[in-house]
Amino acid sequence: xxxxxxxxxxxxxxxxxxxxxxxxxxxxxxxxxxxxxxxxxxxxxxxxxxxxxxxxxxxxxxxxxxxxxxxxxxxxxxxxxxxxxxxxxxxxxxxxxxxxxxxxxxxxxxxxxxxxxxxxxxxxxxxxxxxxxxxxxxxxxxxxxxxxxxxxxxxxxxxxxxxxxxxxxxxxxxxxxxxxxxxxxxxxxxxxxxxxxxxxxxxxxxxxxxxxxxxxxxxxxxxxxxxxxxxxxxxxxxxxxxxxxxxxxxxxxxxxxxxxxxxxxxxxxxxxxxxxxxxxxxxxxxxxxxxxxxxxxxxxxxxxxxxxxxxxxxxxxxxxxxxxxxxxxxxxxxxxxxxxxxxxxxxxxxxxxxxxxxxxxxxxx
Amino acid sequence: xxxxxxxxxxxxxxxxxxxxxxxxxxxxxxxxxxxxxxxxxxxxxxxxxxxxxxxxxxxxxxxxxxxxxxxx
Numbered sequence: 001x002x003x004x005x006x007x008x009x010x011x012x013x014x015x016x017x018x019x020x021x022x023x024x025x026x027x028x029x030x031x032x033x034x035x036x037x038x039x040x041x042x043x044x045x046x047x048x049x050x051x052x053x054x055x056x057x058x059x060x061x062x063x064x065x066x067x068x069x070x071x072x073x074x075x076x077x078x079x080x081x082x083x084x085x086x087x088x089x090x091x092x093x094x095x096x097x098x099x100x101x102x103x104x105x106x107x108x109x110x111x112x113x114x115x116x117x118x119x120x121x122x123x124x125x126x127x128x129x130x131x132x133x134x135x136x137x138x139x140x141x142x143x144x145x146x147x148x149x150x151x152x153x154x155x156x157x158x159x160x161x162x163x164x165x166x167x168x169x170x171x172x173x174x175x176x177x178x179x180x181x182x183x184x185x186x187x188x189x190x191x192x193x194x195x196x197x198x199x200x201x202x203x204x205x206x207x208x209x210x211x212x213x214x215x216x217x218x219x220x221x222x223x224x225x226x227x228x229x230x231x232x233x234x235x236x237x238x239x240x241x242x243x244x245x246x247x248x249x250x251x252x253x254x255x256x257x258x259x260x261x262x263x264x265x266x267x268x269x270x271x272x273x274x275x276x277x278x279x280x281x282x283x284x285x286x287x288x289x290x291x292x293x294x295x296x297x298x299x300x301x302x303x304x305x306x307x308x309x310x311x312x313x314x315x316x317x318x319x320x321x322x323x324x325x326x327x328x329x330x331x332x333x334x335x336x337x338x339x340x341x342x343x344x345x346x347x348x349x350x351x352x353x354x355x356x357x358x359x360x361x362x363x364x365x
Numbered sequence: 366x367x368x369x370x371x372x373x374x375x376x377x378x379x380x381x382x383x384x385x386x387x388x389x390x391x392x393x394x395x396x397x398x399x400x401x402x403x404x405x406x407x408x409x410x411x412x413x414x415x416x417x418x419x420x421x422x423x424x425x426x427x428x429x430x431x432x433x434x435x436x437x
Binding site for chain 1: 399429432
């Protein structure tokens with residue numbers, strides 16, 4: 001189901017023991033606010049749909065504020081390098097794909113999938129040859145998606161990759177969906193930790209027309225995160241969400257389908273947001289249903305023929321609202337009981353950002 | 366400025382065939398009436414005047430086979 005390659009995360013040569021610790025791909029330190037804005041490190045993120053990078057393709061993507069090159073080598077293995085030639089920093093993405101390596105367009109320097117300089121054609125034998133000086137990330141593919149471990153520093157240890165349970169269960173059928181939103185990633189997290197917006201923003205949707213427009217919520221701890229759920233309603237609207245902290249941070253939730261969506265009951269969603277930069281996000285969803293045999297085939301047909309567009313309309317309601325929010329929309333709010341989930345996720349991420357900023361500072365002592 | 370990727374249909378290539386739209390519409394109508402069992406769904410399709418791809422009335426084998434093809 002998944003393939004994974006672990007490669008060293010080579011950082012800047014200034015980093016190292018007793019020296020300044022830089023964030024991989026940035027050549028500088030970031031403070032807690034910058035880390036929170038551009039994305040917390042030391043975790044796996046979904047990067048891009050697998051179908052967008054065919055064998056022999058080179059694709060430039062920005063994630064967590066850094067330009068990366070995705071390329072699929074001649075054997076089909078996906079590689080992810082910082083999009084920057086170690087020689088004079090030209091983007092590797094404008095160079096040439098040479099099967100197992102890429103060649104920079106500027107001076108022909110060749111870098112392999114691990115970030116090692118394998119040839120300097122202009123100066124054979126040059127000391128740069130054989131050195132691993134381009135940041136390369138550990139990558140995995142599964143659920144139709146390319147994932148990568150985005151390290152904080154070059155000393156970061158790559159953690160094991162694990163798909164969310166819902167995407168790694170043969171009894172569950174899923175479709176992936178990808179979108180780019182001009183909205184900070186933290187707004188995505190706030191939105192999904194706020195189930196109550198379903199009964200208002202999505203009232204006229206195919207799936208969230210039912211249920212009460214008032215509720216009481218509670219937080220319930222789980223071994224992988226926490227539930228934020230209505231105490232008085234389940235199975236009628238967007239009534240609960242689980243924030244899961246495994247090798248990736250993601251949300252897991254279920255929303256009822258109308259009878260017209262066919263057999264199989266509620267559908268499940270796995271949702272993740274990867275920062276592109278501080279103002280834009282790559283948004284990944286998997287729509288799932290626990291169905292087998294002919295019911296599985298019917299759901300897949302119905303999804304492709306009619307349901308996907310309905311799901312998309314709901315997602316667009318979220319996007320349009322979040323893109324309309326001011327850059328400081330999460331300052332000076334007046335939260336109420338329904339926002340306990342929002343407050344909790346903000347605290348979790350703020351603590352992470354502080355912790356990661358402290359690691360960077362310790363390295364410069 | 367980011368050129369935003371916003372694509373409503375990502376699970377299929379191109380617009381659905383009119384036949385598929387008609388079939389999905391009929392199934393939506395049948396499901397909306399609360400029918401979720403296979404024999405009743407097949408009866409529902411036949412009552413709506415839709416034929417299987419070979420021009421014959423739907424039966425279980427034809428329905429399973431066509432859904433397998435369309436749901437791939």
